[in-house]
Amino acid sequence: MDASLASLVTAPTLIAVCLLFALPTAGCGDTPPPPPPPEGNTGLAARYPGDAGIENDPAVVFHDGFEDCRTTADLPRKWDVIYNGEHLRITEEPANVNGGRRALEITIPKQENSLSVDVGRTLANTRDVLFLRFYTKFQKGYDVPRTSSHNGGSMSAGYYPGGAATPGKRADGRNKFLASFETEIVSPGGPPAPGPLNIYIYHPQQRSDYGDHFYPSGTVLPNTSLPHAFGPHFVPRPDFVPKLDRWYCFEYMLKANTPGQRDGRVACWVDGKLIADFPNLRFRDIDTLKIDRFGVGLFIAKNTARENKKWYDDVVAATSYIGPRVDAESK
Ligand SMILES: [Ca+2]
Numbered sequence: 373m374d375a376s377l378a379s380l381v382t383a384p385t386l387i388a389v390c391l392l393f394a395l396p397t398a399g400c401g402d403t404p405p406p407p408p409p410p411e412g413n414t415g416l417a418a419r420y421p422g423d424a425g426i427e428n429d430p431a432v433v434f435h436d437g438f439e440d441c442r443t444t445a446d447l448p449r450k451w452d453v454i455y456n457g458e459h460l461r462i463t464e465e466p467a468n469v470n471g472g473r474r475a476l477e478i479t480i481p482k483q484e485n486s487l488s489v490d491v492g493r494t495l496a497n498t499r500d501v502l503f504l505r506f507y508t509k510f511q512k513g514y515d516v517p518r519t520s521s522h523n524g525g526s527m528s529a530g531y532y533p534g535g536a537a538t539p540g541k542r543a544d545g546r547n548k549f550l551a552s553f554e555t556e557i558v559s560p561g562g563p564p565a566p567g568p569l570n571i572y573i574y575h576p577q578q579r580s581d582y583g584d585h586f587y588p589s590g591t592v593l594p595n596t597s598l599p600h601a602f603g604p605h606f607v608p609r610p611d612f613v614p615k616l617d618r619w620y621c622f623e624y625m626l627k628a629n630t631p632g633q634r635d636g637r638v639a640c641w642v643d644g645k646l647i648a649d650f651p652n653l654r655f656r657d658i659d660t661l662k663i664d665r666f667g668v669g670l671f672i673a674k675n676t677a678r679e680n681k682k683w684y685d686d687v688v689a690a691t692s693y694i695g696p697r698v699d700a701e702s703k
Contacts, residue, residue, distance in 0.1 A: 403603075403635075405605040405651075406605065406635070406651050409625070409639045409641075409646055409649060409693070410693040410695075411641065411644055411645060411646050412644045412645070412695065412696075413644060413695050413696065413698060414695060415644075415692070415694045415695025416429050416431055416432065416690060416692060416693070416695070417505070417688070417694050417695045417696060417698060418695055418698050420698070421698045421700040422471065422472075422697065422698070422699070423435065423471060423686055423688070423697050424700065426688060429690070431690045431692045432689070432690045432694075433495070433497075433499070433502070433689045433690055433691065434450070434493055434666075434687070434689040434690075435687070435688050436450045436451070436687045437471050437472050437474075437685060437686050437687075438462060438474045438475055438476050438685060439472045439473065439474055441474060441476075442462065443462055444457055444460045444461065444462055447460070447476075447491060450493070451491040451492060451493055451667075452492070452493060452494050453490070453491065453492030453493065453494060453532075453535070453665070453667060454490070454491055454492075455488050455489060455490040455491075455669065456487060456489045456490075457489075459478060459480065459481075459489040460477065460478060460489060460491070461476075461477040461479065462474050462475075462476065462477070463475050463476075463477040463683065468509070468683050469683075469685060470507040470509075470619045470683075470685035470686055470697075471507070471685055471686045471697055474685075475683050475684065475685035476491070476668075476683065476684045476685065477681060477682075477683050478670045478681065478682050478683070478684075479679065479680075479681050480670055480672045480675045480679065480680045480681075481679055482675055482676065482677070482678055482679045483676070484674060484676060485674075486520075486671070486672065486673040486674065487671070487672060487675065488522075488669065488670075488671040489669055489670050489671070490667050490668070490669025490670075490671070491667055491668060491669065492526075492665055492666065492667030492669075493665065493666055493689070494664060494665050495663065495664050495666070498529070498662035498663060499662055499664075499691065500627070500628045500659075500662055500663070501625065501626070501627045501628070501663075501691060502527055502625070502663045502666065502691065503624070503625045503688075503690050503691070503693055503694050504525045504527055504553075504623065504624060504626075504666050504687075504688075504689050505621065505622070505623035505686075505688045505690075505694040505695070505696075506524075506621075506622055506623075506668050506684055506685075506686065506687045506688075507620065507621050507622070507684065507685045507686045507687075507697070508524065508619070508620060508622055508668070508682065508685075509618060509619045509620070509682065509683045510565075510566050510616045510617070510682055511616065511617065511680060511682065511683075512616050512617035513616065513678070514565055514566055514616050514680050514681070514682070515677045515678060515680070516557055516565065516672050516675060516677055516680060517557075517673075517674050517675070517676055517677055518558050519557075519558065519673045519674050520558075520672075520673035520674075521556075521557055521670075521671060521672045521673060522669070522671040523554045523555060523566065523669075523670050523671070523682060524552055524553045524554030524555070524622065524668065525553050525554070525622065525624065525666065525667070525668050526550060526551070526553075526666060526667050526668075526669075527550070527551055527552075527624075527626045527663050527665070527666045528548065528549065528550035528551070528574075528663065528664070528665050528666070529548055529549050529550075529655075529656070529661050529663050529665075530547055530548035530549070530661055530664065531548045531549070531550045531574065531665070533548075539582065540582055541581070542574070542576075542578060542581055543574040543575050543576050543578060543655075544576055545576040545654070545655075545656055545657035545658070545661075546656070546657055546658050546661060547661075548574060548661070549573075549574055549575055549576075549628070549655040549656060549661070550572075550573065550574040550583065551572070551573045551574075551624070551626045551638050552571065552573075552583075553569070553571060553622055553640055554569070554570070554572060555567040555568060555569055555613070555614060556568065556570050556572070556585055556593075559585075559587075559593075560591065563613050564613060566613070566614060566616065567613060568587060568611045568613045569587075569611070569612050569614065569640065569642070569647065569648070570585045570586055570587045570588075571585070571624070571638050571640065571648070571650065572584075572585055573585075573586055573638070575653065575654060575655050576654055576655070576656075576657070577601065577654065579592070579593075579594050579598070580595075586600075586638070586648070586650050587611050587648075588608070588609040588610065588611050588640070588647055588648035589608050589609065589610065590602065590606060590608045591611070601652060602650050602651055602652050602653075603634065603651055603652030605651050606649075606650070606651060606652065607649060609646075609647055609648055609649070610647075612642070612647055614642070619683075619685075620642055620643060621641075621642065621643045621644065621686075621697065622640075622641070622642060623640070623641040623644075623693075623694055623695070623696075624638060624639060624640040624641070625637070625638065625639045625640075625693070626638055626655075626663060628655045628656055628661070628662065628663065629654050629655050629656060631656060631657050631658055631659050634652045634653065634654050635651075636652075636653035636654055636655045636656075637649070637650065637651050637652075637653055638650045638653065641695075643696060644695055644696045666689055668684045668687060670682045
């Protein structure tokens with residue numbers, strides 16, 4: 373049994389011992405617990421009501437509220453990757469805008485063929501840690517067949533060599549990693565659309581050729597009977613299905629590990645509340661593999677149920693916690 377497998381087996385036992393003797397779990401692991409993530413309006417966005425001027429913050433890598441986009445022809449000013457842009461639209465319908473007057477709308481027509489509609493940004497300065505915050509809304513009535521779909525934000529390293537995605541090719545610690553914050557319709561229990569939030573993740577210990585799904589509760593897909601490897605400090609949280617026809621502030625952090633250590637981490641927030649925290653992760657075995665791209669989008673492998681729309685607004689990428697947009701009028 374190697375060391376990683378041993379820790380995987382003994383972690384639940386350690387937690388049980390800690391609980392039994394009411395000991396602080398901090399003393400039970402091989403490593404101290406990671407610091408608690410910030411929450412609420414304690415991030416950098418609180419200093420920029422309405423996100424005005426947020427792009428000038430030294431921690432901010434990227435900002436787009438789509439206010440400068442009259443049409444999708446203006447998107448390349450900030451986004452250098454646009455997939456199937458004919459299915460994108462800049463909307464000015466107030467209900468479909470979160471901040472300001474404009475937002476990004478994605479429409480997947482009712483059809484048999486798979487379709488990916490995305491905007492992405494390649495990072496000139498690659499990163500070990502990145503936070504991605506975006507507001508998003510699923511259309512009222514949104515529903516997709518119980519098959520492959522991706523519908524949120526993504527951050528990745530080496531996932532797009534030469535610009536082409538590499539689904540079905542395993543991460544090996546040297547070639548790539550990816551973590552996407554999205555919902556999954558093919559989830560245990562047959563949940564309603566859009567399915568519960570989860571992290572879709574390519575990492576060196578992924579369980580199949582495609583990405584694993586990490587749920588806030590600690591469930592991992594595929595092979596759910598296998599225990600997770602989030603270590604002794606993992607805190608399970610309730611799984612959560614977002615409502616349709618409602619804007620949410622989604623944010624997540626991807627922290628790549630130090631090669632040789634399991635100090636990688638993904639944390640997720642909804643409307644400033646921490647809803648998932650996955651410590652003890654290994655993304656890479658070499659420190660030259662760094663986050664080189666992020667984006668938002670919608671992919672549906674077989675959209676035969678109905679036409680589906682999704683909206684995005686107020687996207688920020690930064691090297692520290694961002695937090696929700698603070699209302700300019702309430703300050
Ligand atoms: Ca906007």
